[in-house]
Every structure is written in structure tokens, then in C-alpha cells.
Amino acid sequence: MSHVRDSVSPGGRRSRKARAGRLSAAGAAMLLTTGGLTVAMLTSQQGNAASEGTPPAAKKADVGDDFNGDGYADLVSGAPGGTVGGKSNAGYVAVTYGSDKGLDPSNKKVVSRSTKGVPGSAVGKQRFGASFSKGDLDGDGYGDLAIGSADPSAGSVILWGSADGLTGGTAVPSYGTTPQIGDFDGDEQADIALLGDPGTSGDDPVKQPAALWKGPVTRSGTPADKLDFLDESEWDGANNSATSVSGPSTVRGVGDVNGDGRQDLAFWHYEGDGMHSSDALLGSPSGFKVSAGPDSDGADMDLGDVDGDGYDDMVVSGGSDLFDEVTVAFGTKDGLSADRRQTFDQSIEGFPGEPPADGEMLGSCVSVADVTGDGRAEVALGISWKAVGDKTDAGAVALLHGAESGVTGTGSQVLNQDSPDVPGVAEDNDEFGAGCALLDVDGDGHRDLNVSSTEENDSSGAVWSLRGTAEGLTTENATSFGPGDLGASGTKAQLGDSIR
Secondary structure (H helix, E strand, O other), X not given: OEOXXXXXXXXXXXXXXXXXXXXXXXXXXXXXXXXXXXXOOOOHHHHOOOOOOOOOOOOOOOHHHOOOOOOOOOEEEEEOOOOEOOEOOOOEEEEEOOOOOOOOOOOEEEEEOOOOXXXXXXXOOOOEEEEEEEEOOOXXXXXXXXXXXXXXXXXXXXXXXXXXXXXXXXXXXXXXXXXXXXXXXXXXXXEEEEEOOOOOOOOXXXXXXXXXXXXXXXXXXXXXXXXXXXXXXXXXXXXXXXXEEEEOEEEEEEEOOOOOOOOEEEEEEEEEOOEEEEEEEEOOOOOEEEEOOOEOOOOOEEEEOOOOOOOOEEEEEOXXXXXXXXXXXXXXXXXXXXXXXXXXXXXXXXXOOOOOOOOOOEEEEEEEEOOOOOOOOEEEEEEOOOOEOOEOOOEEEEEEEEEOOEEEEEEEEEEOOOOOOOOOOOOOOOOEEEEEEEXXXXXXXXXXXXXXEOOHHHHOEEEEEEXXXXXXXXXXXXXXXXXXXXXXXXXXXXXXXXXX
């Protein structure tokens, strides 16, 4: 799921322009001169591969993904650069409702701080919609949406699901950094984890405010209880406590790493001296407990059961200087394994295409979920700086399968805007693959790949939806939309900066 990051927030995904400064001078030069490699384009037969087996029975979406209760998952796309009321970078989110035909941009809701019923008002540079999370917070059977901003002091906003879709709005003051909904204490009621201002990192970490609200949460913004964010065993007398964490930190996803029925957080944080770590925060009734994950510069991460053993695994990118490696830390009953890990790049056996160039940004987005229905999660990875023919940084997206041994390149697919039946055309600096989310928007039992290009059409941004099958992805009936299709402002909106 990915996909809760702002392009300018600490540890968040950045465009090539913003990230270039983080690379060594030699590395940056190599990135800028790379080109001429052709992304593997599937043949029409491969790209349109459909299942020859019996399709799974259609099933209703998870309640948390379905805002209007029609049984179909709904997609949320952030546009934090959007202009609202003449104020640039005020930001908005676009909700496209699922249906048996998939996504239709005419069936949508665009929400900003200027929308009727939403607390506050549009403010320039606030970048509302930089992060968000879905779940049924009030327990009424409809998914709700918690939306954060790049300016954490602006707090978060909760929009409430109903038979008519998202309505109203409730302010959550002060906590505006990557709000995350999930059942963290195992009582079958959705809770919400909240982070405040991450501050600015230097040689040492900083103390970042944090809160854990126990659900259900009323529409007036009152939780059933307020729990300790961290379990007392994690308190250190400095930054980590019941009401704070060592930061800057952001939440990147949710899953169940140790199989105890409580949801856990994929948590990226600064350790000091320029080092970052991607950990799992294990849910419990007494607060989160830390399970150490891989060191990572934090391009993106997600949780899902890649090997089918009943424990969600952490898939994290950004572990090399040129952001070309992805690491899997496998889940166990005790949390993330310190011993069983897998690191791979585009040279993994079976991965299609020519040998990759350095700095193609494998893992610009990460989403982990079961597309084929075999009980093992697939891994969707953006490759947003990959050249397509002579088009530099046009971008691509890959789908790799899960296996008992971990992620495998066998049967993997790589798609871009020049692939057969994918709408659009590959262009310089599109950065297709900036965001991705595996979500079953047509209710056929297979997760579909929703992928974004934040730099499409001079940074207006755009989103594509590619259907899932029992074999992987098909480009047949692929759809796409941009801000204009939604009736929203497109100027530098960066639609798809985050998608879920």
C-alpha cells in the first residue's frame, strides 16, 4: 500500500530533481547521463495475459477500503501540489470509487481544506493530501479517510464514510504526519496512530510527538481511549516514551508481521549521524514494541506475506547509494527476522529486459498484496527513473511474484507507457512509477495495480489502473486519468504523489 509520503517530507519519495542532491556527485552525473536502455515491453500476448483458470468468486472489498459500502474498493490519490482558491501547494485528495468496471474518474470526490464540511481552510504550501490512511474508525461499516499534510502543525482531518461516500470532516489538531488507521490492540475496532511535527534532523534524532487513539473514534473526534504510543519496555528516558518517538519518523504501511492478529506499522525513522532504519512497530494493548528492520534511506516500504507462511514480511527500497536495491525482511512469530533477509535488484533471475543502468530508482514505490490469489503476495515496484528507449526518466513499474523462498523474478512483468494498451506515451521526465497501490477496484478477487506519474503533463500528475488476473497483470481495458478528468486544478498538482 504505499504510498503515504509527501515529495518533500522527511524520508519521503522525491522527484529526481529533489533527490539528485542526496547522491554523490559521481553518482548524480551517472544518473543524468544514463539513457538509451529500453524498458522491457511485454508483447501484446504477454501484456494482455488473462487467466486460463477459473476466476475467483467476486467478493466484497475490505470495509476500510470501501467508503460508500457498495462492495468495491475505492482509490485515493493525493495531489499535495494542487492549487486551491489561487493558493499554490495547498493540496487536495481525489477519491475515485470502484465498480464492476473498475475506476471511472467521473464517479469521484475531490476534497481540499476549502471543501464544505472540512475543517480549516486552504493554505498555500500546506500540501494537504501528502499522506492519508483508510479504515472504519467509527465502526459503522463504512471506510473512513484520515488525511495529513506536509505541514504537520496543520494537523489531520478525518472524513467519514456513508452510503453516499465520504462526508463531513473532523479535525485532529497538531498530528499531521502520516496518520495510520489499523487495529493495533486486537479488539477488532480500528485505532489510529498519530505523529506530530518531525522537526529537522541533524547529527542526533529529535523528539517527535506521537499519540495512539483507541477506536472507535466518534465523529466529534473523541477516541474510546488514549493509549501509550510505545510500550513501556521501549521508553528510554529521552525521545521514546508514551507520547513521543525518536524522529524524524513516518509511517509507511500496516500489516501483521508476527501473526498475532494485531496490526503492526511499517515505520521509517532517523537514527542519527545520517543513518535511517525501517522497523516494524508491533501492535499490542500496551503500545507498540519495536522489531528491528533493515537500514534504509527510505524510498518506500510496505508489509505483506510474500512467502505465504502466515506472517507479513517487510519489503523496503532505498537501501543502496543509488536507490537500486530492495530488501525483504521476513516475518516470524517474534517479529521481523534478523537472520532471514533477501536483497535483490533488477538482475534477479527472470526479471525481463536488458541489464539495468545505475540509478533507475527501483522501488520508487512499493506495494505488497496477493494479485493472483495463490496465497502469496506479489510485490509492485516503481522504477521511476528508468529510460524507455531514448526517453530519460520516463519510468516503469514492475510486478514480481512471491514464492516460498521469497520474491522471485520468474514470471515478472515490467510495464511502461509505451507497453501495448497502456494509455499515453512515454516521455522524458514523466517518472511513471512514482506511486503504486495494489487494490481490487473492480471486485473480481484480484488486486489491480494502480500506478502514478507525478511529473506527467508538466507535474500535473496522472494515475493508471491495470487489472489483476490469476497470472499477474493485464493491460486490457487499462484506464488512466489526470486532474482535468476529475474537474480539479492541474497546475503542478502532482496527482498520485501518494495513492492507496
